[in-house]
Amino acid sequence: MKPINFKIDQAKNSMRAGAISTLHGEIKTPAFVTVGTKATVKALTPEQVKSLGAQTILANTYHLYLQPGDKIIKQAGGLHKFMNYDGPMFTDSGGFQVFSLGAAFGEGGVTKFAKDGGSADTNSKMPQTEKLAQIDDNGVTFKSHIDGSCHRLDPEKSIDIQHNLGADIIFAFDECTSPAVSYDYQKKALIRTHRWAERSIEAHIKNKTAKCKQGLFGIVQGGQYEDLRQESAHFLAGLDDLAGFGIGGSFSKSDLGQVLRTTTSVLPESKPRHLLGIGEPEDIFLGVEAGMDTFDCVTPTRIARNGTLYTKKGKINILNQKYKEDFSPLEKDCSCYTCTNYTAGYLAHLFRAHEMLGATLASIHNLHFIIKLTDDIRQSILDDSFDSFRQDFLNLYLKTKF
């Protein structure tokens, strides 16, 4: 029996509405995957995560390996038991930390997205620091961001850790590249990631128990280059032991949709596709249209903790003066727990007072917003009304964004 099954309920052009079934339940797609890096969705209990409509959580290999250690989580009975969450779970392989603690470390403004137009972002400077990750063809040497101790992660180690963690969907170890890197480097990294995918598979299928419980996804790389994306998708499509695909790495915002379409056109329709680390509302529309099934992103919860909230009319900053005396809900017609029980003025107070309930209420609202959006997108595919839904949503959302 396969640990992961994917069925398509409705497909139109390249997009589809379907369901991924796992041993811990089903994920109706397209779906937003909440991020719970360290076995916790920051500021929320798993019960809150569930009750706001989330279907699944993604945790992180590198972070849990360092703290508390994958052995401890195995001893506790696995990730689900450890954090008291019985829904489907993903674990990322640690490939993103190759980037965030490597190329991007100490580089203010370097993100997965190349800045359109190439202007450097001077708004978020961080002190120049020695990189914490060094890559070679066999793996990555990390200096722990917690205590500076030295650690080695490679495909076998990453898969071993992910076996111990026990998520339903696990990812092959990959190199997430910086968008600033040259074509030649992207290609080099791509080839390395392919070798690592083969090694990840080998390590996975060797473990008979894990093989039956956990589905392994390979990760497509290639940066913003369509030919590299295609090459990568081709390669991974040929690996039968993969249960699905992650689309990783860096993009340029202006041609995200195009690059994704090029990629998915090569991937088999029968397997689920996860877009790693991307999840602004406008990106989800692009992704779904290009045939992506699931999306994880830290944005809803991170910006929530920093005081930014999604509304149908765009993002707002609750710290802005005008919300101090606004005693209506953030959004009048929002059905989330926060909006049905609290006012914008109360949230503004909590954030000004640095009260942690603010982070909780804001996270509930933002996750509800993005999850409801993906649910509505799914429904619009089933109803064959995706185009008009997208147009109505984005007209309102982007128009008042600034």
Next chain:
RNA sequence: GCGUCGGUGGCAGAGCGGUCAAUUGCUGCGGACUGUAAAUCCGCCGCCUUCGGGCUACGGGGGUUCGAAUCCCUCCCGGCGCA
């Protein structure tokens, strides 16, 4: 009343002759955040500005000095001690 210490930008609190429109923290006002190094980070925060600079400022007034938030005199206000 005498003695003594002190009065600095919204607050706290540095500075004790030039490099001071004045360290720093907080508050205030904006902004950023895309597989979480993040309840974080970045700006701005006397007034005016064609962003070069200009103007008024460290309790009030007077003085010393080329130059004072910084030294002296005096007044006002506050803390403490003694009557």
